[in-house]
Amino acid sequence: MRKGPRRLWSKALLAGLRFTSLRLRLVVVFALVALTAAVSASGIAYWLNREAVLTRTQDAALNDFKEAMQDRVASLPRDPTKDELDRTARNMAHGSQGYSVLLIGENPDGRTVVGNSELDAFTLDDVPGSLRKAVNEPQSADSHGDSGGDGDYHLFWQRKVEDGTPYLVGGTRVMGGGPTGYMLKSLEPEAKDLNSLAWSLGIATGLALIGAALLAQAAATTVLKPVHRLGVAARRLGEGKLDTRLRVSGTDELAELSRTFNSTAASLEKKVADMSAREESSRRFVADMSHELRTPLTAITAVTEVLEEEEDSLDPMIAPAVRLVVSETRRLNDLVENLMEVTRFDAGTARLVLDDVDIADQITACIDARAWLDAVDLDAERGITARLDPRRLDVILANLIGNALKHGGSPVRISVREDGRDLVISVRDHGSGIPEEVLPHVFDRFYKASASRPRSEGSGLGLSIALENAHIHGGEITAANSPDGGAVFTLRLPHDASDVLPGDDDEADAEACPEKRRGKDKGPGDCDGDGTAQQAKKADR
Known part of the structure; x- marks a missing residue:
């Protein structure tokens, strides 16, 4: 019980996707173009702003640190004490840039003295080894560091990330044996600003994507509405509504x-x-x-x-x-x-007059009325019944059997079997068969297999009339060649032709046979196709 609605929903969804496939493609293309443009613009804007923010903050902190080293550290004694270094580091850290300072010097005894702006907040272990190596490496007076500094100081810097927080680390030393200074500045405020910028750009990209989808929907509606109207009109035209x-x-x-x-x-x-x-x-x-x-x-x-x-x-x-x-x-x-x-x-005035028919009896009556008993073998069980039009079935059988006797060869074998809800009657002769180029045309009106024989005893309409009578029953006739030789005509009819009956039986009977409309009853041979009435009369004589 739960599979049915789900299956119907799936079919409806697939039908909707098929119906709007071009609309979806337009929306997707618009969205991809907008997404590509928005992501590209947002990426470039983020990268430019990131570099600008970090460079501005970095330059301000490094310049301030450089000036402090020039003004304060250079004025210290050549062999400063720890108190002097601590006091100088605190004074340097109290500037507007808000960084921590670490100063390293030597006392008169040759021991290393460390001054810190904040106790244990910034130690030498926080300075990357590559930066320490660059700072301690001897420099000439006119060489340049990473920052492009000049004069007596060579300033080096490096960015690092620790516990998810970005930092700027810089270092330099006073030339001529003076103290070495390091600074550590947190870039977390700038990182937060950049994250906010990234979120803003992401939201802008999403809004641009939504706007592009809406514009694509509007454009698709504008473009596809006439196409849809054209499709509906084409279907109506195909249905025969030519106006x-x-x-x-x-x-x-x-x-x-x-x-x-x-x-x-x-x-x-x-x-x-x-x-x-x-x-x-x-x-x-x-x-x-x-x-x-x-x-x-x-x-x-x-x-x-x-x-x-x-x-x-x-x-x-x-x-x-x-x-x-x-x-x-x-x-x-x-x-x-x-x-x-x-x-x-x-x-379209031909109508069915249905009756319950015993197929074996009907075939026997058709053969007997035309004196074909000696030339026809019947393989049909008694008791197989169908609701058909007996007169039109007689026309079909007379044309198929007569055609087999005339153009094939006796004996003609008729077999009857049931195939599900259908009744199958096969008529096979023992002639040379039907040429392959003739098979597609055997039911055509007035078709002649040989142009040298334009005249024959029949009217050239018998098989065509037989096929029309099969169609009006909702059945079909096919022609083929038997592997054992000879032609085989297969008649397939429904057991009950009531589903295709369009109107009243008496009215249909009168329309199908004008002789009955005139009050004449000429017998079972009246209104048959291809001379079956005359054949019956001749057989009676």
Whole structure:
């Protein structure tokens, strides 16, 4: 129970990410650019301010220490006492820079004397060894230390960090054997100021990033809103709503794209309207022509039936002509019936009249009505039933079996099986099979496999009508070649076609067969495709 909502939420999240992927990319790009610029600017500003603050503090402390050494330490005796050194160190430390002082000299006995501004606060151990070495190394009067000092004093300094607190350590000595002085200044206030500056720059960077994201969102909305409208309009156009147009405003590239879309949609609407009008005119012409031909064909058919019955008493010179007239009349009648059936499919007026059908009985009845029992092998169990249109199923079977007998070779084998919710009927012949280049076109209307044989006994619409009847059931027909030789037509139909039934059965029956609408019931062969009614009559005779 807990997986369902989570899965739905994940799908919704993924759909949202897909929908706004371009928006996200724009926001990310804007944010990265802003972040790079802000971090670069903040880093440069921090580095410049850090150097300025540290250099200013360092120079002030070192200059003050240097002056104190010049004014105070240089005036001490050559062999100062500890009290003198302590007093001088305290006086030096009381300056404005606030550093600790350590003075080292020698008394008359040659022992080292140390003076400290703060007892045990600053000892020689706090001075880095490298700095002590530089201070104690003999220097010439005109040499320069790290600080660039000149005159009699050579000032050296170094920064160090101890327990997380930065310090500045400086040292020098009075030339000519005078005392050596060291100073220690805490840089913690400056470090706090620099930390505050870093936090300020970080906050400014974050604000810049947020501002860039908001600007990117606004820019993406401005740019993508017309694109979204264009996508919606394109989907509506793809759904067949050819009157879809976009509102055009502005003179930018997106406005030009909208104008191009509107122009394309208008041109497409006009062309589709013209094609639909021509198609409707052609379909109406075929339907009208077929209906108009039925009346004279009925009279001609009656005459040919009479002539056929009197064939034995006719002059032998006339009999072949009579047989030709009878054959061609039947063929023309088949063509008219098939054309009417095709126009019903094209117009969308073909409907199903469903009934419960025993498949084995239906196939047997189809074969028996056409006298094909000796040429067809049936492999179907009794009791397999389906809810289908019996008349249209008979049309499908008659066309598939008749095509197999005409173009393949007997025996034709029919097998019936159930595949889940579908019913599968296979019709296989023992001929040479269907050429590979012909397979994609076997269900095309009026398609001829050989251009040298433009005329055949059929109308060229049988397999097309069979496929349309399968489609109206929600099924399909496929054609292939059997590995053992011969062609195989596979009919797949649902067990229950009620889901695709669009309307009332009686109305559908009347629309599907105009003869019933006129109150005529001509039997099971009426309204079949490809001459099945005439084949049934001939079989009866």
